[in-house]
Amino acid sequence: xxxxxxxxxxxxxxxxxxxxxxxxxxxxxxxxxxxxxxxxxxxxxxxxxxxxxxxxxxxxxxxxxxxxxxxxxxxxxxxxxxxxxxxxxxxx
Numbered sequence: 330x331x332x333x334x335x336x337x338x339x340x341x342x343x344x345x346x347x348x349x350x351x352x353x354x355x356x357x358x359x360x361x362x363x364x365x366x367x368x369x370x371x372x373x374x375x376x377x378x379x380x381x382x383x384x385x386x387x388x389x390x391x392x393x394x395x396x397x398x399x400x401x402x403x404x405x406x407x408x409x410x411x412x413x414x415x416x417x418x419x420x421x
Contacts (some may be wrong), residue, residue, distance in 0.1 A: 331393070332403070332409065333370055333378055333380070333399065334350065334353075334355060334368075334370050335405075336337050336354055336408075336409075337355055337368055337370070337380075337408070337409075337412065338350060340409055340412065340413075341355065341357045341368075343364070344356060344357075344360055344416070345359055345366070346359055346360045350370065353369060353370050353371060354367060354368065354369050354370075355367070356368075357367040357369075359420060362419075362420055363386065363387065364384050364385060364386055364387075364392075364406075364419060365384075365385040365386075365387060365421060366382065366383070366384065366385075366416070366419075367382075367383040367385050368381070368383075368412075369396075370379065370383070370384055371385065373398065374399075376400050376401040376402070377399070377400050378388035378398070378399045378400075378413070379396055379397075379398055379399075380396060380397055380398075380399055380408060381394055381395070381396035382395050382412065382415045383386040383416055384392065384415075384419040384420075393413075393418075393419060395415055397411050
């Protein structure tokens with residue numbers, strides 16, 4: 330799980346103004362958007378990781394979430410494609 334979280338954090342660091350890791354969560358803030366991106370990484374089985382992407386409005390709370398399962402057998406680029414798609418809608 331740490332590797333997946335580190336790869337997601339590295340990808341977000343290139344795009345966000347601030348990225349913080351708190352337990353199983355990553356938080357990303359962007360200067361030009363009031364929303365916060367929350368990424369939750371939860372192990373579901375020995376070789377599986379549930380990744381949840383949440384768009385959070387600081388005043389109203391979570392406004393949209395999507396989750397998917399990533400397995401060790403999959404290329405991590407698939408997880409990054411999911412992240413890109415979600416960010417394209419909420420953080421463009």
